Amino acid sequence: MKTAGGTRTADAAALVRPEIRAMRAYRLAQPQGAVRLHQNEAPDDWPEEVKRAIVERVLAAPWHRYPSARADAVCEAVGQMQQTPSSMIAATAGSNEALWAACSAFAARGTVVMSAPTYSMARTLAIASGARVVDSPLGDGFGLNPDVLLRAAHAQRAELIYLASPNNPTGNAFPSEAIRAVVEGSPGAVVLDEAYWEFASASHLDLVSRFSHVLVVRTFSKAMGGAGLRVGWITAQAALVAELHKVIPPYSLNVFAQIAIPVLVARREMAGARVQAIVSERGRVARALEALGMRVYPSETNFLLFSPGRPPAEVWQGLADRGVLVRDVSRVAGLEACLRVSIGSVADNGRFLAAIGSVVAEGR
């Protein structure tokens, strides 16, 4: 690095940790007017009267003061919603921050073992926190073999196991016995990412009260329709939550999020109706894709992983040309033949099915 006349001229990016330089930054096209089925968002917004009630409260709140450092009202609301004491909840800026905090607290300068394929940001956040990531491949049909995962965790002396169930981007949930076996056999802590639990037949929040090394991570971004608010949370035993508060930055949730979340929680019956609609549409879209001769994987989420039976990148482009965005996951090992589509509104799903039918008919 040269310093000339008080100016540094060399490439400062070269000073960044090599493992960070080796990563690709997360970027996603978000063109206006497209049918957005690429981010697993909720298809419908909250009603205007709910949003207005929130905005009124935000107007009345002071903006020049820091809000609650730990978002106490959010923790209270989440605690009531899932019937756990608020001392067992740490609110975070999206569940992404929860994953980063868990990796930072347990595994910086250590190792995280994760089943693969899984949520790509989990890997990025673990590396950003300073951890080394070791993949443990899922088996046939993306099934979880606890022995395989535990063998890797013990061999690597992993401080943390990361497991998403239901898993993204595969869509399947792992059997409760398999998850429990991982928890019981893990040499370190276990993060169970339940971002999609509302769409699944089982949840595993109960493990938290029985195992002090389990952290369940959830989010307002999916079934709760609050992706724009950026709020997630960790549920763990109170002593562990107290430690996590040392790495989660204070005031991570801004005034708006801290006011909005308790209002949405009070109206959560609307999210219940949304989940029912999505699950029903999920079946309809899956059957329609199968009728086109495509392979659709079982899903307990708000999206479907499917193999279109022709090069995924071409199908992706054909859909994009018709104004429909899905996720091309074909660069992920094990998913070379696959695309992922979120379940949207009835109308958006119809546009997707019409577009993919036309891609098939016209060859691209």
Ligand SMILES: Cc1ncc(COP(=O)(O)O)c(C=O)c1O
């Ligand atoms: C498995 C999983 N975990 C966590 C997240 C992050 O969600 P957020 O940061 O919006 O809470 C996602 C988002 O797609 C996800 O799929």
